[in-house]
Amino acid sequence: MTTLITPPRWLLAELTYACPLQCPYCSNPLDYANYKNELATDDWLRVLTQARQMGAVQLGFSGGEPLLRNDLTELVAHAKVLGYYSNLITSGYGLTEEKITQLKNAGLDHIQVSMQASSQELNDYLAGTSSFEDKKQVARWVKKQGYPMVLCVVLHRENIHQMADILAMAEELGADYLELANTQYYGWAHLNRDLLLPTKAQFIQAEALAQAFKEKVAGKMKVYYVVPDFYEDRPKACMNGWGTTFLTIAPDGVALPCHSARQLPGLECPNVKDFSIEAIWKESKAFNFFRGDEWMQEPCRSCDEKGKDFGGCHCQAYLLTGDMHQADPVCSKSPHHGVIQQAIDAAHNASRTEQPLVFRNSKNARLLSN
């Protein structure tokens, strides 16, 4: 039986892995420094055109820090002509009011600014750069220029205790959308997991605050709360189903069914320099790999919930069990579910003095890939 192929709807354009910040929970690959060959402007223009023709409409410019690409405005303008709804996903660091105006005139639809914490000290420590006041200023400019202002805070053990202050900051800055994203443990976050995973008690307390806030600001601010799946007993429906909705293009042109799929063995992810988006989406091995449910083993194969979560996240299965064909071990039906409790215990026992956070920078990337 062949699985019906639906067109892509969301395109994530990771323009560069370069970034002035050093967040220890960054989802970029540990060996990002090895992918130096960034796509040329013409390649990106073609990718945008081809993906739009297939049906993609939500477009995120991300990275790394997309502001570091000096063709950003040109790409935004092209996206506008094509009818994308475009989003700049930025740390805000280095963004000037002039640039915000320029991007607005080019047709950018919204800007998502990320803050690392609600206090300058912690923000600057996590970002590895003094950036707190600059980022807040950027958030105000974004708002002033009439963009929907999306504030994003990634949550983990170092900042989750600041939840009340984070919510107050979102209100003060006039966020239209607030994304509270519990860390997902890929890339650098996986490496630093023992120091980043909050305890269940911390998480429950923070979630209660966030949910109460969500009700309080209903109609004024929309709050998206991404749960930490380690404390759930069913996995997230990763990417809304593999190869059904999301298309990520990495800085070097590799097309990925999910932004961390690059690490999965044997997928042979195709490059946009060699194939059209249509061929990649419909015919490539990588995009067909987990399409439908043919690939499933037990317990997923005979599970009556497989239409809901599609077996969860393959990258997580791979990172935690070594086998990407397994059920996501977050699922309590998985025979490997015990690794989740082990991770929670290991995090509970870890201390920053014995094992410091590894910041995401090219020095560490080099050390790690040797």
Next chain:
Amino acid sequence: MTLHPDLAITFSPLHRLQWEEAQQKYIILYPEGMVELNQSSAEILKCCNGERNVQHIIDELETKFATSGLAKDITAFLNVALENSWIQQKVD
């Protein structure tokens, strides 16, 4: 939040209503999301131009489709749209 009968209705400036050729559908776009609309919902939203109130929209659509009895469905949908912030009403 409830729909005010006299106030004009505007489509939210923080959302976008757009025809999608690939899907042959209207959709609403906003940060981190999109909603696909059926034809009647799209027709209603297209009327939300900041000049018409609920009754004007009902009249407009009943005339356009040469029919009557649309009031209930249109009002129900506009309430949903307001709850989702797709439309706004402003007192000036």
